[in-house]
Amino acid sequence: MRDCHQDKRSQGTSKRPIMGTMITASRPLTCLSKPMIALTMSLLVAIHRPSSRLYLASAFSTRLPSIATRRSRPLISTRLLATTLQFDPSPSIRDAATSTILVGRHAALASVLERTDSYVSLFGFRPPPSVMTAMHASLNGSGSVASHVEVPTVGPAAPRPPHVMALCSVKNSVTRNNHPLSLHSITDMLRTTCPAKGVVHVICCVEDSFPLGPLGGALAKAFPLFSKKTSSKSSRDDDHDDGASNQMNDDNRVVHFTFLDEKGNVVKNQAQIDAAKAAAEGVRLACRLVDTHPEELTTTAFAQECRELFENEPTVTIEEIIGTDLLEKGYGGIYNVGKAATHPPRLVIMTYDPTTKERTERSAETEAGNESIALVGKGIVYDTGGLAIKSKTGMCGMKSDMGGAAGVLGGFLAAVRLQTPCKIRLLLCLAENAIGPASVRNDDIITQYSGKTVEINNSDAEGRLVLSDAVAHVTKHYEDVGLVVDMATLTGAQLIATGKMHAGILANNLELERRAVDAGLVSGDLCYPLLYAPELLKKEFASKVADMKNSVKDRSNAQSSCAGHFIESHIDPSYKGGWLHVDMDGPAWKADRGTGYGVGLVLALVGAPGFCARGQS
Numbered sequence: 001m002r003d004c005h006q007d008k009r010s011q012g013t014s015k016r017p018i019m020g021t022m023i024t025a026s027r028p029l030t031c032l033s034k035p036m037i038a039l040t041m042s043l044l045v046a047i048h049r050p051s052s053r054l055y056l057a058s059a060f061s062t063r064l065p066s067i068a069t070r071r072s073r074p075l076i077s078t079r080l081l082a083t084t085l086q087f088d089p090s091p092s093i094r095d096a097a098t099s100t101i102l103v104g105r106h107a108a109l110a111s112v113l114e115r116t117d118s119y120v121s122l123f124g125f126r127p128p129p130s131v132m133t134a135m136h137a138s139l140n141g142s143g144s145v146a147s148h149v150e151v152p153t154v155g156p157a158a159p160r161p162p163h164v165m166a167l168c169s170v171k172n173s174v175t176r177n178n179h180p181l182s183l184h185s186i187t188d189m190l191r192t193t194c195p196a197k198g199v200v201h202v203i204c205c206v207e208d209s210f211p212l213g214p215l216g217g218a219l220a221k222a223f224p225l226f227s228k229k230t231s232s233k234s235s236r237d238d239d240h241d242d243g244a245s246n247q248m249n250d251d252n253r254v255v256h257f258t259f260l261d262e263k264g265n266v267v268k269n270q271a272q273i274d275a276a277k278a279a280a281e282g283v284r285l286a287c288r289l290v291d292t293h294p295e296e297l298t299t300t301a302f303a304q305e306c307r308e309l310f311e312n313e314p315t316v317t318i319e320e321i322i323g324t325d326l327l328e329k330g331y332g333g334i335y336n337v338g339k340a341a342t343h344p345p346r347l348v349i350m351t352y353d354p355t356t357k358e359r360t361e362r363s364a365e366t367e368a369g370n371e372s373i374a375l376v377g378k379g380i381v382y383d384t385g386g387l388a389i390k391s392k393t394g395m396c397g398m399k400s401d402m403g404g405a406a407g408v409l410g411g412f413l414a415a416v417r418l419q420t421p422c423k424i425r426l427l428l429c430l431a432e433n434a435i436g437p438a439s440v441r442n443d444d445i446i447t448q449y450s451g452k453t454v455e456i457n458n459s460d461a462e463g464r465l466v467l468s469d470a471v472a473h474v475t476k477h478y479e480d481v482g483l484v485v486d487m488a489t490l491t492g493a494q495l496i497a498t499g500k501m502h503a504g505i506l507a508n509n510l511e512l513e514r515r516a517v518d519a520g521l522v523s524g525d526l527c528y529p530l531l532y533a534p535e536l537l538k539k540e541f542a543s544k545v546a547d548m549k550n551s552v553k554d555r556s557n558a559q560s561s562c563a564g565h566f567i568e569s570h571i572d573p574s575y576k577g578g579w580l581h582v583d584m585d586g587p588a589w590k591a592d593r594g595t596g597y598g599v600g601l602v603l604a605l606v607g608a609p610g611f612c613a614r615g616q617s
Contacts, residue, residue: 407598
């Protein structure tokens with residue numbers, strides 16, 4: 001409630017809003033009338049809230065006029081940054097480019113630069129070899145450098161402006177828990193090195209052992225789409241070494257990627273190029289959704305986005321359970337988390353079912369084979385913490401709390417684009433953890449879809465509640481599912497456990513744990529195992545009045561693992577397949593931007609064609 005005290009100097013008629021009503025005094029307020037108003041205010045309490053309207057009641061049982069909740073605002077039209085990414089081989093790009101960037105490991109770059117006789121076919125002109133060699137020598141393994149070089153012309157041709165040449169070099173070798181190409185470093189260097197306008201030719205030197213799909217996703221992360229800036233003026237002065245680029249003058253920017261093999265030949269394998277394009281599309285979708293502010297990306301808008309993505313895709317079907325239907329059908333976790341918000345909570349269920357022919361022909365390409373996989377994403381479009389409210393600084397950035405849903409949606413989209421042979425289900429738990437008269441309270445007891453009761457002792461531990469409903473749904477209703485993957489920005493403790501670049505994972509068997517780590521190393525969406533010991537940690541959720549509480553008793557006792565085990569406890573007892581929990585709170589967000597984490601990991605886990613294996617050029 002806003003402050004209703006009147007300044008002592010006020011005279012004449014006084015109007016002040018009180019909980020949506022207006023009090024009017026026809027004469028100056030006296031010392032007697034002020035206490036009376038204060039008493040009246042103290043008696044006004046919001047104790048009755050039927051359906052979608054709020055009613056104010058006083059101690060005298062007089063009902064005041066109803067106050068309708070705010071209408072849903074129309075979707076806001078947002079200007080998207082229009083950098084165009086191109087992956088198909090095109091010789092004409094050499095003449096159109098105004099700048100060229102070479103990307104690769106230090107040794108691979110040296111090999112390309114040594115072939116001075118191929119400069120013209122590669123760049124469209126012959127830059128001074130001495131300049132290129134000096135640029136490479138200055139890097140000393142890892143880093144980026146840019147230089148302007150003159151472009152020689154022949155005959156009466158009009159002189160071209162100086163060409164921007166840049167090198168982005170990563171170390172030749174890395175430690176075992178990093179991607180061999182240090183994909184995150186490539187993303188950061190490309191983001192800060194790429195000119196903000198013009199036609200940019202990015203040449204990626206990739207050894208034959210590395211597939212192009214993961215690299216395509218990493219390259220796309222450097223070019224976000226979402227912006228609400230009103231000026232198109234470049235703000236490169238705001239760029240920082242941490243990758244926080246604010247390139248705005250990119251409405252006419254085209255970035256073309258060319259991949260070179262170990263012999264310096266252009267890679268033309270269409271399956272590889274398609275995998276890079278699909279991964280890039282999925283990553284940019286995930287980044288855009290995470291970057292979009294919650295006034296625009298409501299649960300309603302998120303669901304509509306899903307429908308528009310697949311409206312012309314016959315292999316994908318979509319269904320939704322919305323609002324009070326969730327409660328009636330038993331999804332107490334999703335409903336109670338989102339019931340106080342302006343837009344209702346939703347469980348969006350998408351099913352991708354390829355034809356039998358496609359599944360049979362392609363099954364040999366993937367470890368998953370005919371295994372049906374379910375992806376579950378936490379989609380809290382904004383997290384205030386609920387009545388256990390976050391601090392003013394702790395709440396900023398909580399638009400990213402749907403990063404798990406964005407990641408699995410982007411991965412699902414890319415898998416569909418690549419005609420992945422296995423059946424994939426995607427469940428998005430969409431809700432806003434808002435504050436209002438209907439907010440779930442600490443001490444409330446809710447019933448999850450699993451049938452288990454949960455005593456709320458922290459309304460800010462909402463992610464596990466919504467995920468538990470979806471995981472219970474999958475394991476109860478889909479007998480063909482062999483693997484369930486849930487992904488969420490679940491705990492801040494994940495950053496302490498596995499850092500800002502590696503998600504923390506829990507798997508119910510060792511083979512799946514190793515498979516997930518390998519998928520992270522292939523895709524560049526790195527992950528590392530958390531402690532798996534449900535029998536040791538379940539005591540953290542002990543409750544006297546319900547089956548469990550929703551938050552741990554001891555926050556110093558492996559709380560990221562505890563949060564995952566909470567979700568695991570709602571798996572249907574009949575389910576015997578694999579379960580993988582991905583807590584990606586750290587890697588989902590960097591320098592106030594979404595990273596697109598999760599898209600590559602999903603593609604690797606489902607065995608999307610062309611993503612994990614190089615094949616023939």
